[in-house]
Amino acid sequence: MNRGLLATALALAVLGAGCASPLGRVSETQALQARDAYERGLAGFRAGQTVVALNAFQEAIRLDPTLAVYHNALGLLYLNQMANAELALAEFERAAGIDAQYAEARLNIAIALAEQQRWEEAVTAYRRVLALPTLTAPDVAHQNLGLALYNLKRYAEAEAELRFALSLEPQMQAAYYHLALVFLAQNRSEDARLALRRTRDLDPATAFGAAAIQRLRALGE
Numbered sequence: 001m002n003r004g005l006l007a008t009a010l011a012l013a014v015l016g017a018g019c020a021s022p023l024g025r026v027s028e029t030q031a032l033q034a035r036d037a038y039e040r041g042l043a044g045f046r047a048g049q050t051v052v053a054l055n056a057f058q059e060a061i062r063l064d065p066t067l068a069v070y071h072n073a074l075g076l077l078y079l080n081q082m083a084n085a086e087l088a089l090a091e092f093e094r095a096a097g098i099d100a101q102y103a104e105a106r107l108n109i110a111i112a113l114a115e116q117q118r119w120e121e122a123v124t125a126y127r128r129v130l131a132l133p134t135l136t137a138p139d140v141a142h143q144n145l146g147l148a149l150y151n152l153k154r155y156a157e158a159e160a161e162l163r164f165a166l167s168l169e170p171q172m173q174a175a176y177y178h179l180a181l182v183f184l185a186q187n188r189s190e191d192a193r194l195a196l197r198r199t200r201d202l203d204p205a206t207a208f209g210a211a212a213i214q215r216l217r218a219l220g221e
Helices: 003-010 028-046 050-063 068-080 084-096 103-115 121-128 138-151 155-167 173-185 189-202 209-219
Strands: none
Touching: 028 050, 028 068, 050 068, 068 084, 068 103, 084 103, 103 121, 121 138, 121 173, 138 155, 138 173, 155 173, 173 189, 173 209, 189 209
């Protein structure tokens, strides 16, 4: 599978509020300075200014290492803008270690594992995050779990997860595309065509839309 499509499917920039840790205390001044650095990091992240964001997130962590969201944000920078899944995973794990109920960090752990094609571990991580009541994007988690299961050739389970993702978000283009891959792997050509057409029709200009068009041509359309 094209790695660009994999990254598109897995990337999830969750930069939420996060929770403080009971592990330690920082002064009010440090906390305010850390928050200011974090906000500068967010602005740099959104503007694609990688060095600015990196320096700012690292500053926030130095000033206040007890806030999970700062580690999660740095992990997202490593993953999405620096393409370093190993460094990202370490930061997501630090965030989850600070706040065990921080679902976004748990989801990002699974994403970082999948980016390294550690599919079995990713499946376990996705199932773990899906058990958290704090998860705000279950459709993404089910879609990504389906993709991981597809890569493990566990096609029946993959199909079930992708269909469930679509029941939560019927316009999820990535889920339709990966469902088509599941069907193609099982020589279910007509089902694959239907899923690819739906992928294309949702938006032919995206990476998934373009890939669907190519696959449909290969199938004679």
